[in-house]
Amino acid sequence: MIELGIGMFGDVQINAVTGQIQPAAERMKEIVEEIKLMDEVGVDFFGMGEHHREDYAVASPEIILAAAATVTKNIKLGSAVSVLSSADPVKLFQDFATVDILSNGRAEIMAGRGSFIESFPLFGYDLKDYSELFDEKLELLTRLNKQDAITWSGKFRKPLINQQIFPRPVHGSLPIWVAVGGTTSSVIRAGRMGLPVMFAIIGGAPENFKPLFEVYQQAWIDNGHDMKDFQVGVHMHAFFGENSQAVADKYYPVYAGQMNRIGASRGWPSYQRSQYDFGRSIHGHLVVGDVNQSVEKILHIIDMFGLTRFSAHMDVGSPDHSDMMKAIELYGGQIIPKVKEALKKGE
Template identity: 55%
Template sequence: MEIGLSMFGDLAYHQESNTFQPAQERIQQLLEEIKLADEVGLDVFGIGEHHRPDFAVSSPEIILAAAASITKRIKLTSSVTVLSSTDPVRTYQNFATADLISNGRTEITVGRGSFTESFPLFGYNLNDYNGLFAEKLDLLLAINKEQVIDWKGRFRAPLVHQEVLPRAMNNHLDIWVAVGGTPQSVIRAARLGLPLIIAIIGGMPAQFRPFFELYKQEYKNAGHDLANMQLATHSHGLIGENGQALANRYFPLYAQQMDRIGKDRGWAPYTKEQFGGGRSREGALFIGDPNQIVDKILYHQEMFGLTRFLLHADVGAPPHADLMKSIELLGTKVAPAVKKALANT
């Protein structure tokens, strides 16, 4: 089982001045965090794409290319690339370039996008939300398979015997599909034989079990080799030596970010009761000490059959020192304990 972390580059909010942390400062911190993740032996790092004032990263592949030059072993992936509002040709070229810099450690994780700011920004119609993703995924997979492309769709100009360069290491990029729990998205990923990652960031994780079972059945029905099946989850979390003390100081930052997002989506204000429920064994938050996190990862692995787990660690922009400590503990205590337990089962 692979264990890693993901981030969005959340920017700290300064209430006194009503301003966010400078993006330059946060990006420099991000690179330090990725370097540490590599040094402590984590398997994967993912960075997401947003186009809002509270996030620092709009182009995951640029961050990954920078990270590739200062890391040696860790896999680097987007988390996610909003494929619907970008061009698959350019996306492949950018990630293939990062892959060459990393000597074959770069992946792509694509999704339809739970944040939709990129659609008007790049001139796409939200009414085409589903069609854009399906078509662009088809093109991206075709490019990943063949260097010379003949392709025609509805939303972009056709490609007539076009060569897409440069090529990734070994002429292949691993492409994951990220979903929030839509059955149609799960079925599409399974039938295509693509690795699946489900974002479980609220509610009761056990409610997602049917989606994993659906994926497994559709994957098998499509004739794919079950030995190649890869399943992952991405959940919010932070780790400290003292789990309760960490939770106490993290709650205000976490709640503020959830309320900023919730204001746009009509959510009720985030409460301590929600936070506490999320931290329970049956909840979706991985916030606590190393032993608590180990137990919860093992619980989810058994429930879903996971081959990868990503701790999404910077929601609400916890202090850089807390993120560095969380990465250290995830790599030196949590991951070894999880892998030892799984090796003994």
Template identity: 60%
Template sequence: MELGIGMFGDLTYYGEKEQFQAPGERLKEMIEQVKLADELGLDCFVLGEHHRPDYAVSSTEVVLAALAPVTRHIKLGSGVTVLSSADPVKVYQDYATLDLLSGARAEIVAGRGSFIESFPLFGYDLKDYNELFTEKLELLLQLNKEEVVTWEGRFRAPIHKQTIYPRPERKLPVWVAAGGTPESVFRAAKLGLPVIFAIIGGMPEQFRPLVDFYREQYLEHGHDEKDMQVAIHSHSFVSESSEALIENYFPCYAAQMDRIGKSRGWSPYTKMQFRGGMGPKGALFMGEPVEVTDKILQAIEMFGLTRFVAHLDVGGPEHKDLMKTIELYGTKVVPEVRKALKV
């Protein structure tokens, strides 16, 4: 069982100045935050890719490479690489390089992308959304499996008896990220790939049928049960006081949900929704250490998890607050989860 953290590089919004934090400042803060997570013994860090003004990270590989020499043990992965709008050859090269730099700590979490800004930016048509991911995942896996590659597809120039350099000293771990679609789950299960579910709203229990479907299809396609890995990635925040968390963190969390929701037709995010999400059956792993601990243990039992990723920086909370929540997560929550699981 692995316990980690995730970030997107959300920029703090300064309302009085009506501007976002400088991206360079946020990136330097992130390095400090992940260094702390590594020192506290967390298992993994995953970093998302976005191409919007409210996020600092568009190139996960570069940021993870900056983290490699200042951390020692923590796994460094994307969360996610929007593979549909990327070149799998370049993705493979970048993460092979990261793996060599970090001492075999790199991971790729491949997804179709719930944000669509990268498609027009890199010249792809959204009508090919599913086909792009299917084809590019196939190529990425072939690059990871074979040293000399011959491949031909629809969206990229063919490759004929070529080797991609540098070569990592192992096969890179490749995960598939899933939202709520059975197609994504089936693809991961059929290929025997580990799956990570983004559970950020509603009730986690609603995902149980999808997790059961993954397990069923994974075994049906002949993969070994001992190799099966299932993770969830959920919005999280830890505070010494739940009421203080609601008072201080809700405003920036709601502002970011509303920024995203404006383009998706969502209603304004309310404090009632936030409290509901923090409740025992909600999807927000937020509150005091004991509350977050209990909720993680409940999720592990419900889904048979092998990994839980606490996504911490939604809305761009200030650096000191992120450092505090990482400290509480690493010193209060994670040890209690490990103790309960006897790991």
């Protein structure tokens, strides 16, 4: 059965006129309230991102998730993503095992290389080792997940000699997902290792990702993994309202503002309304609209890729907390049930 969840990066509100930045403490309190509501309305999973910038409130997803574990009962709690390249896999595993214990077995890790680079100098890593760091640390993380005691050596840290790792997760191991952008080598690695993949489709036409999905599935099969264990998802920018045009118009300046803040540091041209409107179409990368439009778009994406998981990334630009709560209510209370019912009828 398909899982439908929500991802966030913890964007803080930035006043377009004054430049005033919302305090992280205020945004974190809102995030915990939002996760609590997700659990109450039946959202399947929540993912929290890791950033080390003033426009994002959360540097340690596992701490927010630990707080959320105490106010939720059913929702899966994971990162989206943990920047594994600049993390210590042992500490990361211990932290998420702790969240798993607090949540009675609901924790997940989603490992990624990250699209921002601030964590590398912050934690003493060299960007020239970007790919090697991820390869080595992903191998170590998956070993830690399978073995209570580990002997291991690599290039970027001291060896582990018959080292026991505590605490252990509730069920002995954690679900570990790999987040990828558009890199063929990344999906082949995940397929070879038998790890589920979350594709970030945050621009352009989703159908352009189909070859990568096919490469991933072929790598999975070629390396002898059972298709009954095959899991694949997408992460797409989303927002929901009762009236399609009204929510689109209200959300546009919030979304465009964040796109332009990020774009300014990357040399992107100014974000245009035409890009946004195309993104909202059936052929685009945005799921922004009313219940029926959103159900149609999500079903289209699920069918296109044969998904087992869909993640609506809902806080780009940090909409008002009240708007976020309304969007979560619509998603959990109406959109998710309609998507699942349509899929059930189509079986």
